[in-house]
Amino acid sequence: MSYGFDALPAGSFAEAWRPLERALYRWVIGHQGSTLLARVAAWASLADGRGDTALWLSGGVESGSEMPALNEAEIAALAAEPMVGSPDTDAATPVPFVLDADGRFYLWRNYRHEVAVADAVMRRRDQADAVTVAEDDIDTLFHGIDDNTVAQQRLAVRRVAGRKLFVLTGGPGTGKTTTVLRMLLMLQRPSSRPLTIQVAAPTGKAAQRLVQSLREGKQKLRRHADKPLPADWLPLLENVPDHEALTLHRLLGYRPYDNVFARDAKDPIPADIVVVDEASMVDLAMLRGLLDAVRPDATLILVGDADQLTSVAAGSVLMDLVTAMDPAAGEGGDEERAGDATDTDDLVKLRHSFRAEQYLVDINQAINAGDAGALQLAMAAAAEHARHIAIDTPQELGRQVERWSKRIAKTDELRASSDGVTDASGKGPVEAALDALARRQLLCAMREGPYGATAVNQAIEHRLRKEWDEEPGREWYPGRAVIIVRNDYTAGLFNGDVGICLADADGHLRVWFEGSPESVAGDDAQPARRFRSFAPNALPPHESAFAITIHKSQGSEYAHVAVLLPPDAESRILSRQLLYTGVSRAKRSVELWAGDAALATAVTHSVQRQGGVAAKLAQRNDGGRSP
Numbered sequence: 001m002s003y004g005f006d007a008l009p010a011g012s013f014a015e016a017w018r019p020l021e022r023a024l025y026r027w028v029i030g031h032q033g034s035t036l037l038a039r040v041a042a043w044a045s046l047a048d049g050r051g052d053t054a055l056w057l058s059g060g061v062e063s064g065s066e067m068p069a070l071n072e073a074e075i076a077a078l079a080a081e082p083m084v085g086s087p088d089t090d091a092a093t094p095v096p097f098v099l100d101a102d103g104r105f106y107l108w109r110n111y112r113h114e115v116a117v118a119d120a121v122m123r124r125r126d127q128a129d130a131v132t133v134a135e136d137d138i139d140t141l142f143h144g145i146d147d148n149t150v151a152q153q154r155l156a157v158r159r160v161a162g163r164k165l166f167v168l169t170g171g172p173g174t175g176k177t178t179t180v181l182r183m184l185l186m187l188q189r190p191s192s193r194p195l196t197i198q199v200a201a202p203t204g205k206a207a208q209r210l211v212q213s214l215r216e217g218k219q220k221l222r223r224h225a226d227k228p229l230p231a232d233w234l235p236l237l238e239n240v241p242d243h244e245a246l247t248l249h250r251l252l253g254y255r256p257y258d259n260v261f262a263r264d265a266k267d268p269i270p271a272d273i274v275v276v277d278e279a280s281m282v283d284l285a286m287l288r289g290l291l292d293a294v295r296p297d298a299t300l301i302l303v304g305d306a307d308q309l310t311s312v313a314a315g316s317v318l319m320d321l322v323t324a325m326d327p328a329a330g331e332g333g334d335e336e337r338a339g340d341a342t343d344t345d346d347l348v349k350l351r352h353s354f355r356a357e358q359y360l361v362d363i364n365q366a367i368n369a370g371d372a373g374a375l376q377l378a379m380a381a382a383a384e385h386a387r388h389i390a391i392d393t394p395q396e397l398g399r400q401v402e403r404w405s406k407r408i409a410k411t412d413e414l415r416a417s418s419d420g421v422t423d424a425s426g427k428g429p430v431e432a433a434l435d436a437l438a439r440r441q442l443l444c445a446m447r448e449g450p451y452g453a454t455a456v457n458q459a460i461e462h463r464l465r466k467e468w469d470e471e472p473g474r475e476w477y478p479g480r481a482v483i484i485v486r487n488d489y490t491a492g493l494f495n496g497d498v499g500i501c502l503a504d505a506d507g508h509l510r511v512w513f514e515g516s517p518e519s520v521a522g523d524d525a526q527p528a529r530r531f532r533s534f535a536p537n538a539l540p541p542h543e544s545a546f547a548i549t550i551h552k553s554q555g556s557e558y559a560h561v562a563v564l565l566p567p568d569a570e571s572r573i574l575s576r577q578l579l580y581t582g583v584s585r586a587k588r589s590v591e592l593w594a595g596d597a598a599l600a601t602a603v604t605h606s607v608q609r610q611g612g613v614a615a616k617l618a619q620r621n622d623g624g625r626s627p
């Protein structure tokens with residue numbers, strides 16, 4: 001038997017293939033697969049690496065893959081190969097690949113993930129209990145307000161009752177967390193026993209922001225000037241977690257060495273309600289794990305902004321769920337149905353933004369609509385709060401980086417002394433330094449290359465060392481901002497956590513991070529922010545954080561943001577979702593560092609990940625799910 005190590009004819013490999021695809025090609029040939037199958041398998045693997053869960057064989061370039069479209073005879077030949085299964089293939093006897101009736105070609109694991117997700121989603125949707133919600137309760141939770149600004153929020157709170165799965169989406173500042181808090185109260189209301197609630201997010205930073213928002217929301221409910229929450233609701237409010245920030249990996253008990261989750265159907269998450277924020281970052285495999293690990297009788301609430309970048313790993317599950325569950329699909333739009341009390345839908349899209357910065361809302365909307373003209377107008381209307389700086393050359397980038405670096409260098413808080421500050425007393429200079437960092441952030445579309453975060457960080461640090469009179473090339477110096485890039489459960493530091501290096505009076509350096517806040521007893525006590533420090537050499541893998549990728553910024557917000565795009569308008573990386581994710585991190589003002597052509601591509605090019613989750617859900621929907 002040949003194992004495919006023989007010389008292959010020249011031109012067997014496509015240029016885009018990585019070593020993995022080349023190895024897979026040889027493996028297929030070595031196992032008596034045809035060259036056609038070897039080629040398709042390699043393209044499917046590359047598609048998986050780029051985030052698609054399936055390869056659309058008859059799609060050609062439209063499918064997002066460079067693989068030429070296959071004709072019917074080729075597709076039929078593939079289907080006949082022993083290594084290629086069909087949707088009817090018994091899950092207990094795996095085959096390497098699956099081809100479905102619509103011409104989607106899968107790696108086996110992706111196919112199984114999709115089936116499991118679609119089945120679990122439908123089971124959860126079907127198992128909703130009929131619960132009557134008292135309109136008075138909704139009025140109480142919204143302090144009697146019932147106007148257009150809160151119509152969708154009220155709808156979500158009404159509809160979540162009795163659900164085993166609920167999806168809440170909306171852009172920045174539309175009140176997702178505010179609504180989740182009220183949903184949690186409503187879910188607890190009919191229960192005769194205290195319910196266990198777990199909240200989590202894909203990154204440590206996002207989880208931290210979630211609990212912080214919940215904490216603020218709880219305070220607002222308690223202290224509302226006119227209509228504070230009545231006493232009989234307060235135990236339910238207390239029961240909403242506001243101090244423990246769990247990453248999704250942690251919630252699922254991820255075991256990195258085996259690459260499995262400890263929590264599953266046999267040993268589920270011990271919670272009656274599980275909330276996962278920033279769900280756009282959840283990939284297909286993770287959603288499968290989550291659906292498996294939430295008890296069938298528990299409620300899973302997925303919250304996120306479906307217009308944002310999808311997960312790094314394969315899948316676009318939030319978008320798929322929104323597509324499949326959208327009550328407005330084919331109808332007049334769910335705004336028209338907002339007041340319909342008998343509505344049974346389990347997806348709500350929040351649209352009204354509560355942020356004062358309407359100019360940012362307009363900019364975000366223009367990007368999401370793919371409307372370059374509207375973006376230009378919105379940027380102009382935002383006056384000093386939005387700037388487009390055309391950057392087409394490394395020289396121009398250098399000038400902007402220099403300007404940016406000088407602003408950072410003048411931020412005194414970043415160089416404050418941490419003298420006398422202990423982990424317990426944390427506050428003061430540490431809090432001020434971390435807050436100062438969150439005021440300005442440079443976000444890069446790319447990681448590598450002259451326009452990538454790594455190079456830009458180097459340029460900023462070079463400049464900062466000069467401005468701050470530090471030795472050139474010194475790795476650690478007071479004021480250095482770092483971001484953790486790998487979870488470290490022992491240290492309690494997570495991917496995305498940002499820290500600042502500060503020196504005490506003796507020049508000893510420590511890197512400071514914000515930890516979960518202390519929960520403080522008593523209704524009116526503000527939970528104290530908590531800070532922890534580490535010796536620089538004790539940190540888990542990290543990078544400098546003066547410039548980070550847009551991907552890494554997901555789940556974080558900053559007052560002032562600059563978004564840097566590479567000038568190459570042909571770059572695959574440029575997309576509306578990328579631009580929107582970057583720009584929507586800004587709370588006050590935004591700069592777009594981008595050449596005109598690159599910006600136009602980013603606005604107009606929308607990423608459509610290939611996969612079959614939405615189709616599988618639609619199929620199961622048509623199969624007679626009770627409404």
Ligand SMILES: Nc1ncnc2c1ncn2[C@@H]1O[C@H](COP(=O)(O)OP(=O)(O)OP(=O)(O)O)[C@@H](O)[C@H]1O
Binds near residue numbers: 153176177213355557
């Ligand atoms: N119904 C409401 N009435 C008044 N203010 C509201 C309401 N809902 C939300 N807000 C305010 O809008 C702001 C954003 O709310 P929230 O943090 O819940 O939104 P979000 O969608 O989770 O935002 P982000 O995307 O920034 O995480 C908060 O200041 C909140 O108090």
